[in-house]
Amino acid sequence: MNFKASLLLPLFFLLAVKANAQQPNNISQLAQTEQWQALLHINTQTEGSDIESYVDDASFFLANDGATNPINELLATISALKNQSETQCKFPARTLFLLENIQGLAQEVKPFVCQEYLDWRKKLNTTSVVLVFASAQLNSPSSMYGHTFFRFDPENVEQNSTYLSYALNFGATVPAGDGGFLYAARGLTGGYPGKFAANPYFEKIKEYNRLENRDLWEYKLNLKPDEIDAMLAHIWELQGISFEYYFFDENCSFRLLELLDVARPGLYLANNFPVTAMPLDTVRVVQEADLIADTHYRPSILTELKAQLAMLSDDENALALALSKDIELLNKDEFISLTIKQQQLIVDSAYRYLRYQNTFNGRAKATTRRSFLLLRRLSENPSKLTITIEQPVRPDLGHKTSMLGVSFGQNLDQGFVEFKYRGSYHDLLDPIGGYYQGMSLNMVNVMIRAYQGGKVKLEKAELLDIVSLSARNNYFSPWSWKANISVEQQWTVDKEVLVTQGSGGGGVSYQVIDNTHVFGFVTGRLEFNRKLNSFAAVAPGVHVGLLHYWPKSTLMIEAEHYQFLFDQSQRSRFSLQHSMQLSNKDSLRISADFHRVEGKDHARNSFQEFKVEYRHYF
Structure with a gap:
């Protein structure tokens, strides 16, 4: 692009001769054009007295009511251009738009060179x-x-x-x-x-x-x-x-x-x-x-590092990790006996790993020294290392983030139909293409259930549900965690009760083989339940599970237990879920849940729930 084309000055003479047939007939029509309303950030889904700009700053407008009246703002801008030439420098986009669309305006506005704006455009x-x-x-x-x-x-x-x-x-x-x-x-x-x-x-x-x-x-x-x-x-x-x-x-x-x-x-x-x-x-x-x-x-430096470490055998990985901790390994037989190519790959991996650690843990003196010695070793035998990084599915090609679902199932020998709406975003069993494994983030998740006989009730309304399974290994040791806030049905004493609860926990996750995660959490739950001895009840718990991904389906097996303090109640749940992708917009999910509830009087109740769910993402 020729930068001279961005100068305002020549436009006055070019636009002054534009045909009137190409312009809106009057100021009112011009103020209603798509471009003028876009320049004012007008919410185009409003009209009449509801019109308002998204801009929350009075200095952006020249008319007192410019945020709600695009006609007055247009008139005020025209007046300012005629009487204050420097307005061209504050509003170059408005200036170009008005000069282009108002016949003869260029002849009434005194040209003004906006050097600061031109320097900025030249810099970009x-x-x-x-x-x-x-x-x-x-x-x-x-x-x-x-x-x-x-x-x-x-x-x-x-x-x-x-x-x-x-x-x-x-x-x-x-x-x-x-x-x-x-x-x-x-x-x-x-x-x-x-x-x-x-x-x-x-x-x-x-x-x-x-x-x-x-x-x-x-x-x-x-x-x-x-x-x-x-x-x-x-x-x-x-x-x-x-x-x-x-x-x-x-x-x-x-x-x-x-x-x-x-x-x-x-x-x-x-x-x-x-x-x-x-x-x-x-x-x-x-x-x-x-x-x-x-x-x-x-790719991020972590993605690159993980791709490089994946190129190493188990023995080479062990050597690279050991080398990152002890530089003397360079002189030991187990390292010297390797080929030059293997040595360079191990040294380069250890060096990159140390640099990654320095990024987050500060530049410790001992770590910096080892990093320098490894870099010097690499320079002694320079070789080009090609790291193959498989490009994942583009995020925009994954499933959309809103979801509608319908389920058919049975609970306590009663059949039901369940309708579900989720505002956003993705859970552990949704189609994985375009998303990260082990990540679940859901906001506004509502389930309404209709039982045989006509009884309808709110099954669950989640405000927030987050699960982060960050895999640990010899090189990396992130923590996994979860959090949930919801209103939900819970079997308490002898009936289901709608309770309000907040729960969460921290733990670990390991990727034992490719695409398979094993995880465990120590959890806690605060529940407001009128059927318990204490209306606000606290329960520590544990949550363990296995998650496996295939290209078009996902399996999760999990078990959860809570022991309520001061009430002697406890709950256990074992669940198996399998999700299958039908298309980029649709999936099918089968689940089986086994619940066991023990009350304060040691009365026990066990029940099962089976469900088949169709999901549509939009």
Whole structure:
């Protein structure tokens, strides 16, 4: 793209002679156009007196009621352009739009050279835009949904490196010290302002790819030069401008869709998410709008390291781990007797493992010294090591995150039909393509059950359900954990009771063979149940299980036990579930649950539940 094309000055003379037939007939029509409303971030699903901009910053508007009246904002912008030439520098996208669509306006506006804006555009030197999806991070609840941002590439990006590109990110401005419940509460209710920020792309690689071990998926967009110009001009207008930030709807992904609506008016991408905007779903919407030209996978350093360690035999793995702890192994017969190629692979693996440890554990002096000596050994016998990393299924090609399900089953000799709705996102037995093994994150999961005879009741309503199974081995030792908050039916004494509960726990998971996870948790449960001695009852427990993945199906076997304190009640559950993928949008699940309940008077009750469930993802 010729940078001179982005100068505002020549446009005054070019646009002044545009045919009036190509323009809206009047100001009212112009204010209702897709592009003008996109520039004001008007919620196009509102109309009349309900019209309102998503922008929560008075400095973005020139009219007092500009946030709710696009006509007055357009008139105020025209007046400012005529009387205050520097308005062109604050609102270059608005300026270009109005000059192009209002006959003769260019003759009434005094040209003004916006040097700061032009220098910024020259610095970016953008010829293409890339949508980047940072994949989920299992051990961070706030990152389990993934994250999206834009990358702006210069013309020579293929010959040089995307490290030279700039990234545009939208996020909440969180004061120091906010964390835990306060962070979650304010993030859910719009308590934080959200702003755009631009940084060199290599900083985002360091943040996501290296520090957080998140794979990056880069989707090159097929935007035309004039569309890129419109987007960048509008991004300049958003410098320092505040929006309300909400975790689940007006978030990073939602704001990026609005920028695409500015670049290519009429897409209405943001209208696809009236309730929630999951980053992964927004990537799918961009794909469905035919905006993606190419895709590139950038594995994290952890993914690369695991791929390299997988190239080693068991004996070589043991040597690499030992070498990372004791540099003297280089001089021992068990190492010297190996071929040069084997030695270099083991040394390189140990070196990469030490560098990975330094990333998270600080640069301990002894570790740094071993790392240096291993690097020196590698330089003595330089060889090119090719690491084969199998590209996983693209996240946007996996199942969609909302789900409707219908089940037919039997419980206590009673047949039932169960209807289920899940707002998001993925559980341990859903089709695995495009998702991580051992990850479950569900929000707003509602089950309503109708029994024979017409009795209908709420079976369960989960606000939150998280399971993170992070596999441990000789090299890595992450903790696994789970959390659940719900209202659910529980068999207590002699009947089912609707209780409110919060439960969670921590533990370990091991991948004993490929695609097979064995896990165990120490758990705790707080239950509000009117049928127990204490209305607020506490129960420690244990939870163990096995999870195995095939390409198109998943099997989970698990057992769980809780012993209530101060009440002498206890509950046990053994479950077997098998899920089969029918298509990218549909799956079938078969489950069998065996329950045993013992009350405070030692009365025991056992029952079974069998269920066949059809799920549709949308």
